[in-house]
Amino acid sequence: MSKLQNRRNVLKGIMGGTAVTVGLPFLDAFLNTNGTALAQSGAALPTVFGTWLQYLGFNPGRWIPDRVGKGYNHNIELKVFDPFKERMNVVSGANYFLDGRPVETHRTGAQIASLGGIPTGRDSGPSVDSIIADSIGTRTRFRSLEVSLMGDRRSYSKRAGAAVNPSEPSPDALYKRIFGPEFQDPNAGEFTPDAKVVAKRSVLSAVSDQRHAIMAQLGASDRARLDEYFSSVRQIENQLAMKLEKPAPLPACHVPGAKQEVQPGEEVAQVSTNTKLFADLLANAVACGQTRVFNVFMDAQGARKPGSTNGWHGYTHEEPIDEKLGYQKEVTWFILWANQVCADFLTTLQTQKEGAGSVLDRTLILWQTDHGYARTHTMDNLPVMTIGNAGGRFKTGMHIPFAGDPATRMGLTVMQGFGVSMSAWGSLSNQTQKPVTEILA
Amino acid sequence: MHAKRSAFLKAASAGCIAAVLAACAPAADAPPAAKPAAQAAAGFEPAPAAVPRLTPAQYRATVADIFGPTIDLGGRFEPDLRIDGLLAIGSSGVGVTSAGMEQYDAMADAIAAQVVLDKKNRAMLIPCKPASDKAPDDACAKAFLSNVGRLLFRRPMTAPEVTAYVAAANTAGTKLNSFHDGLAMSLSAMLSSPQFLFRAPQVTKAAGGQSVLDGYSKASQLSFFLWNAAPDAQLLNAAQKGELDTSKGLERQVERMMASHRVEAGVRAFFADMFHFEDFESLRKDNLIYPMFSRREAMDAQEQTLRTLVDLLIANRADYRDVFTTKKTFLTSSLGAIYRVPVVNDRPNGAVDPWQAFEFSADDPRGGILSHASFSALHSPANRSSATVRGKAIREILLCQKVPAPPGNVDFTLVNDTTSYKTARERLTAHSKEPMCAGCHKITDPMGLALESFDGSGAYRTTENGEPIDTSGTLDGKKFNNSYELGLALHDNAAAAACLVDRLSSYALGRKPAKGETPWVAKLKDDFTAGGYVVPDLMKRIATSPEFYRTVPPAATQTASAE
Structure with missing residues (x-):
C-alpha cells in the first residue's frame, strides 16, 4: 500500500470515518537525505520561475556583450552579473512592436514583455508567469508571489481579464502572508489535521456550488470575471486541502526570523534594504515549498537619492550627455545601482542552500525592461536576460543577438522550457513561433 | 457595547427581533408588475447593467451597517482598477485574484468570529438560542442566516441559498460539535460569496414590456450611488412592496x-474616486525637500478638499463651478503650516477641533481646489513639481479630455541640456522645440505652468531657483495670469460642468453610458446647466430617471463596458 493511501486512511480515521478528499500537494515529494531530490522518484527538486521587470533600460553601447554565443564577456553595465555569467543568457537587439499604437511610455513595453502584446481593451490574456504558474504552480500554497520594490502595489502579473495580481510592497506584510499563522512547517515533527479545516472545506463548497446559478445570469465578459473569482475560491480550497496533509519534509526549509523593513518607498536606500528582505523571503518561500513562481517589479522611474530634486526618470530626459563620458552620468549611476540590487537578489537565491545546490540552481529568472534607451523611449535594441537554468532545463552562458526579432521570443522559449504546451505567443507583430532553441536543453 | 449600532442591531437589542425578522422576511410573492415611472429621453436605448465588485468602502459600510461599526476587518483589499477615469467603472471590470481572495477569506473569518463567537455580540445579533450549544440547530441557523443574508445579498435569499447555508452550518457544526462554530463558518462563507462581493442585477419586465432592474436591484443601484452603501431596511422594504417601480x-x-446625512458619504466617495484620491495611499514626499509634508499632511490634504466640496455643494447647494474659485475651505494646523496661515484648534468652549473653517482673503493667491495641496501635491513627484503632470490632470480629471501618450523613439537632441534652465517654463519651452513633443505639451503645460506657483508640497512660491515664475497662459482661448485666474477660466469652461455629469452618471451606473444612453446624459447636462449647476439636484435627477433603471438582459457576447 502506498504512503498516500496510508495517509488517507489515517485522515479518514481521524475525521470519524467521513470521506475526506484532499488535493495532495507534493504527493511524492519526500526528499532524499541530502535534500536535493525526491526520494521516491529521484527527480530533481521542482523548477522555479521568476520574473524581474526593471524599467528604464540601459545605455546604448554599454551593455551588449563583446561577442556572440558562448564565452562572451559582460560589458560595463552588466559587469556586476559576472558571478552569474555561466548561468545566464543575454539577448541583444530584441524589439517591441507597436503596430501603429501609441506608446504609453513605460507601460506599453512592460505589457508586451509580460502579456505578449498591447491589450486592445481593458482585458488581456494572461501574463507569462501566470501561464507558467498554471503549469507548475497549482500544487503549491501560493500559485505565485508578487513583490514591488518601489513601495506601490502595481504589477504586470495577471490572469486573463482585467484584474492584476497585486504586488506586495512591504516585506513585513509578505513575511506575515507566507510565514504567519497559516504557515505549515514541513519539518514540524507532529502533524494533526485540524478539524476546523475539514469543516471549512465543506462550508466553502456552499460557495463553489453556486457557480452555475450565478453564471446563468451573466453576460460573457462578466462570466469571465466570475470565472476568475471561482478559480481563486478553488485556490483557497486547495490551500485548505494542503493543510490536511502532512507536508513532505524539506530539509532546506528554515523559517526565517522576522526582520524589520524600512518604510517602503522610492529612495534608493529604502529599495536596496527592502529588496534584500524580499530576496530572503522569496528564497525561503521556495525552499519551504510555498511557491514556484515569483514576480519582482522594479518601476524604477521614481527612484531617487534623498534630497535630490530629480530622480532616475527625470534624469533620463533632462540630464545632458556628458561630453567626456559620452553618456548621462546620473542615469548611469541609477542603472548600475539597480543592477547591483538585482545581483544582490540573485546572490541571496544562490546562498539559500538546498543540499549541495541552491534555490538559484532550480530557478530561471526572466529579466525584461520597458524601453531600450529610456532617454528617447526606444522600443528596439532591447536587452533581455535569463538567469539560472531551472535545474538544467535551459542552456546558459550565451549572448544571443535577436537582430530585430520580437522580444516575445524569449517569453515563448521560457514557457516551452517550463513545459507549457504552446507553439506561438504574442499578438500582431509581437507574435512569434520561433523559440530560442539554442537555450532549450 | 458598541458606541453606535445599526438600525438592525438597535431593534435586535431592544428585544424587537421578531419585528426585525418580520420586516426582513423574504417576499412571498413577486412584486406587482411595474408601471413605467416616466418617459425616457427620446432616442434612448438601454444597455446591459454592470456587475460591480464591492469597493473597499462599500464592503466596510455594509459590515458596519449590519454588525456595527466596531467590527475589525483585519485584512486588506486588493487594489481597485481605474477604467475610463473612474474606479467605479473599473469595479465592473475586475474579478478576484488569488491574493485578493485570500484577503476576503481572512476578513470573512475575522468578521464571522467577532459576530458569532464573541458572546456579547452574539447576544445582540443572533435572534435565537440553539437547543444545544454543542449541536447544530437548523431553525435557529435559518433565522439568523436568512435575515443577515437578505442584508448581505441586498435581496431575500433564494430557497436553495438558504438550504445551502443552513446545511453548511449544520455540517460544520456537526464536525466541530458546536452550533456557533458551524454558524460562524457559514456566515464566513456568505461573506466570501459572489452574491455578496458582486452586485449582479436582476432584470425583470415592466408593464410596458421594457426590461428594467427588479426592485431589489433598483434599491442597490440607488443606495450605492447616493450613500455608497448597501440598501437599508427601509429601502429593501420599499423594494419588496414594489414601491420603487412607481415614480x-x-x-x-x-x-x-x-x-x-449619509448622502455625505456618497458625495465624498464620488469625488474621492473622480479626483484619484486613492493615490494618497502611496503618496510620499522627500522629507529633505519638503520637511513639512508627511503622511499626516497628505491625509489632511484630501480631507480638506472633501470637506470643502461637501460644504459648498451639499450644505450650501452652490454652483458646482465654484469649486474652482471658492475662497472658503477647512484647514488643520498642519495644513496651515504649508499654506502659511495661522490655524487655531481651540474653540471657545475649550474643545479642540483640528478642523477649522477658513476663508482666504480676496488678494490671497489661493482659491479653488487647484490651490489645494490635494491637487498640487498629489499631482507631483516626490521631490519636485511637474507642470506637465498637473496640466494632464486638469485635462483628464477635471475636463474629461484625453491627453495623447508621448511618442516612442523621441529624438531629444534639441533638448540636450535642460539642467541649466532655472524654471519649469524654461525647461519645457526647450523640450517643446522637438516637434514630436510640442503638440501634446501645448495641451497640458500652459495650465500646469500657472500652478508652478505651488511647489511639490502645495506651498506657495513666486520664484524657482531664484528666477521669478511666470504663471500666465491660456486655456482653450481664455487668458489667465495666475493660478486663481486659471480657476476662473475652468469655472467658465463648459467642459468642466459637462465632465462632472459624465463622471457622475458613469459612477452611478458603474460603467460608461452606452451610445444609446447618450440622449439621457445630454438631457442631464441640459438640466444641470438650466438648474444652475446644483450637484444634489443632478444626483436626484439621475436617481429618479427611468433611464437609470432601464436595461437589457445580458447577451452572451456582452462586453462589460458596453461602449
Whole structure:
C-alpha cells in the first residue's frame, strides 16, 4: 500500500470515518537525505520561475556583450552579473512592436514583455508567469508571489481579464502572508489535521456550488470575471486541502526570523534594504515549498537619492550627455545601482542552500525592461536576460543577438522550457513561433 | 457595547427581533408588475447593467451597517482598477485574484468570529438560542442566516441559498460539535460569496414590456450611488412592496435618502474616486525637500478638499463651478503650516477641533481646489513639481479630455541640456522645440505652468531657483495670469460642468453610458446647466430617471463596458 493511501486512511480515521478528499500537494515529494531530490522518484527538486521587470533600460553601447554565443564577456553595465555569467543568457537587439499604437511610455513595453502584446481593451490574456504558474504552480500554497520594490502595489502579473495580481510592497506584510499563522512547517515533527479545516472545506463548497446559478445570469465578459473569482475560491480550497496533509519534509526549509523593513518607498536606500528582505523571503518561500513562481517589479522611474530634486526618470530626459563620458552620468549611476540590487537578489537565491545546490540552481529568472534607451523611449535594441537554468532545463552562458526579432521570443522559449504546451505567443507583430532553441536543453 | 449600532442591531437589542425578522422576511410573492415611472429621453436605448465588485468602502459600510461599526476587518483589499477615469467603472471590470481572495477569506473569518463567537455580540445579533450549544440547530441557523443574508445579498435569499447555508452550518457544526462554530463558518462563507462581493442585477419586465432592474436591484443601484452603501431596511422594504417601480414611490425614497446625512458619504466617495484620491495611499514626499509634508499632511490634504466640496455643494447647494474659485475651505494646523496661515484648534468652549473653517482673503493667491495641496501635491513627484503632470490632470480629471501618450523613439537632441534652465517654463519651452513633443505639451503645460506657483508640497512660491515664475497662459482661448485666474477660466469652461455629469452618471451606473444612453446624459447636462449647476439636484435627477433603471438582459457576447 502506498504512503498516500496510508495517509488517507489515517485522515479518514481521524475525521470519524467521513470521506475526506484532499488535493495532495507534493504527493511524492519526500526528499532524499541530502535534500536535493525526491526520494521516491529521484527527480530533481521542482523548477522555479521568476520574473524581474526593471524599467528604464540601459545605455546604448554599454551593455551588449563583446561577442556572440558562448564565452562572451559582460560589458560595463552588466559587469556586476559576472558571478552569474555561466548561468545566464543575454539577448541583444530584441524589439517591441507597436503596430501603429501609441506608446504609453513605460507601460506599453512592460505589457508586451509580460502579456505578449498591447491589450486592445481593458482585458488581456494572461501574463507569462501566470501561464507558467498554471503549469507548475497549482500544487503549491501560493500559485505565485508578487513583490514591488518601489513601495506601490502595481504589477504586470495577471490572469486573463482585467484584474492584476497585486504586488506586495512591504516585506513585513509578505513575511506575515507566507510565514504567519497559516504557515505549515514541513519539518514540524507532529502533524494533526485540524478539524476546523475539514469543516471549512465543506462550508466553502456552499460557495463553489453556486457557480452555475450565478453564471446563468451573466453576460460573457462578466462570466469571465466570475470565472476568475471561482478559480481563486478553488485556490483557497486547495490551500485548505494542503493543510490536511502532512507536508513532505524539506530539509532546506528554515523559517526565517522576522526582520524589520524600512518604510517602503522610492529612495534608493529604502529599495536596496527592502529588496534584500524580499530576496530572503522569496528564497525561503521556495525552499519551504510555498511557491514556484515569483514576480519582482522594479518601476524604477521614481527612484531617487534623498534630497535630490530629480530622480532616475527625470534624469533620463533632462540630464545632458556628458561630453567626456559620452553618456548621462546620473542615469548611469541609477542603472548600475539597480543592477547591483538585482545581483544582490540573485546572490541571496544562490546562498539559500538546498543540499549541495541552491534555490538559484532550480530557478530561471526572466529579466525584461520597458524601453531600450529610456532617454528617447526606444522600443528596439532591447536587452533581455535569463538567469539560472531551472535545474538544467535551459542552456546558459550565451549572448544571443535577436537582430530585430520580437522580444516575445524569449517569453515563448521560457514557457516551452517550463513545459507549457504552446507553439506561438504574442499578438500582431509581437507574435512569434520561433523559440530560442539554442537555450532549450 | 458598541458606541453606535445599526438600525438592525438597535431593534435586535431592544428585544424587537421578531419585528426585525418580520420586516426582513423574504417576499412571498413577486412584486406587482411595474408601471413605467416616466418617459425616457427620446432616442434612448438601454444597455446591459454592470456587475460591480464591492469597493473597499462599500464592503466596510455594509459590515458596519449590519454588525456595527466596531467590527475589525483585519485584512486588506486588493487594489481597485481605474477604467475610463473612474474606479467605479473599473469595479465592473475586475474579478478576484488569488491574493485578493485570500484577503476576503481572512476578513470573512475575522468578521464571522467577532459576530458569532464573541458572546456579547452574539447576544445582540443572533435572534435565537440553539437547543444545544454543542449541536447544530437548523431553525435557529435559518433565522439568523436568512435575515443577515437578505442584508448581505441586498435581496431575500433564494430557497436553495438558504438550504445551502443552513446545511453548511449544520455540517460544520456537526464536525466541530458546536452550533456557533458551524454558524460562524457559514456566515464566513456568505461573506466570501459572489452574491455578496458582486452586485449582479436582476432584470425583470415592466408593464410596458421594457426590461428594467427588479426592485431589489433598483434599491442597490440607488443606495450605492447616493450613500455608497448597501440598501437599508427601509429601502429593501420599499423594494419588496414594489414601491420603487412607481415614480411616486421612487421619488419618496430618493427624497428620504438625499435628506439623510449619509448622502455625505456618497458625495465624498464620488469625488474621492473622480479626483484619484486613492493615490494618497502611496503618496510620499522627500522629507529633505519638503520637511513639512508627511503622511499626516497628505491625509489632511484630501480631507480638506472633501470637506470643502461637501460644504459648498451639499450644505450650501452652490454652483458646482465654484469649486474652482471658492475662497472658503477647512484647514488643520498642519495644513496651515504649508499654506502659511495661522490655524487655531481651540474653540471657545475649550474643545479642540483640528478642523477649522477658513476663508482666504480676496488678494490671497489661493482659491479653488487647484490651490489645494490635494491637487498640487498629489499631482507631483516626490521631490519636485511637474507642470506637465498637473496640466494632464486638469485635462483628464477635471475636463474629461484625453491627453495623447508621448511618442516612442523621441529624438531629444534639441533638448540636450535642460539642467541649466532655472524654471519649469524654461525647461519645457526647450523640450517643446522637438516637434514630436510640442503638440501634446501645448495641451497640458500652459495650465500646469500657472500652478508652478505651488511647489511639490502645495506651498506657495513666486520664484524657482531664484528666477521669478511666470504663471500666465491660456486655456482653450481664455487668458489667465495666475493660478486663481486659471480657476476662473475652468469655472467658465463648459467642459468642466459637462465632465462632472459624465463622471457622475458613469459612477452611478458603474460603467460608461452606452451610445444609446447618450440622449439621457445630454438631457442631464441640459438640466444641470438650466438648474444652475446644483450637484444634489443632478444626483436626484439621475436617481429618479427611468433611464437609470432601464436595461437589457445580458447577451452572451456582452462586453462589460458596453461602449
